[in-house]
Amino acid sequence: MAKISGSEIRPGTVIEHDGGLWAAVKTNTVKPGKGGAYNQVELKNLINGTKLNERFRSAETVEQVQLELKDFSFLYEEGDALVFMDTESYEQLELAKDFVGDRAAFLQDGMMVTVQLYEERPIGIALPDHVTLTVTEADPVVRGQTAASSYKPAVLENGIRVLVPPFIEAGERILVDTNEISYMRRAD
Incomplete structure (x- = not known):
């Protein structure tokens, strides 16, 4: 373990805090008009998934955990x-x-x-950030639909449902973002 300053916490940093293991999800440096700057950090507990918002001043030190x-x-x-x-x-x-x-x-x-x-x-x-999957079902395009609402539901070979552009048909292979669980583009 290494000690780091509260201002050095970045998304992905894992720290020991309040007797638990926490990963920084989001960080935001706040410089108020009065008083010193601090790092507003959204933490996620790596064991039970609970979330916590904490302020860390740059003068504070925390234990960074190396996984x-x-x-x-x-x-x-x-x-x-x-x-x-x-x-x-x-x-x-x-x-x-x-x-x-x-x-x-x-x-x-x-x-x-x-x-x-x-x-x-x-x-x-x-997991890998994206995977290639085959579309097994895709709804037909509704005529007269506006471009803004033109994404349509589709079912992938693994049973997951995603929204795809109107030109995607059943049987096509597409790239899916595994973090957002969303359509990225047609697979090459």
Whole structure:
């Protein structure tokens, strides 16, 4: 662990605070007319997901936690568990579907993910930012629809629903943002 100043906290920084592990989600430097500047930080608890807003003055120090990042390959789903393999040691890691959340639907055979570990315990997982999927159903375009409302619902091969432009048809492959769960563009 390393000590950093409260003004050095940036989105993605993981700190130990109030006896818990917190990741900075958003930060905003505030310079009030009176008094010293401070860093307004939105924190998310890495263990239970609760959120917290804190002010850190630049004179304050916090413990920055270094997480171990390891690459794993997704193998298969078994009940409520997702099984991954460490690409170096070939050891298997089982994570609950709830741990991965809604984005578990984007996991594909052999997909590489990065697991964040703290003292050998998984506390976070990062999927690729975008994946290519096939559209299985797309609503027909309604004639006379204005351009502003022209996105239409579509269902992807993994069962996820997204809004797509009117020219996307069933059977086409598209790039989907796994963070926003949204259409990006047609796949090449």
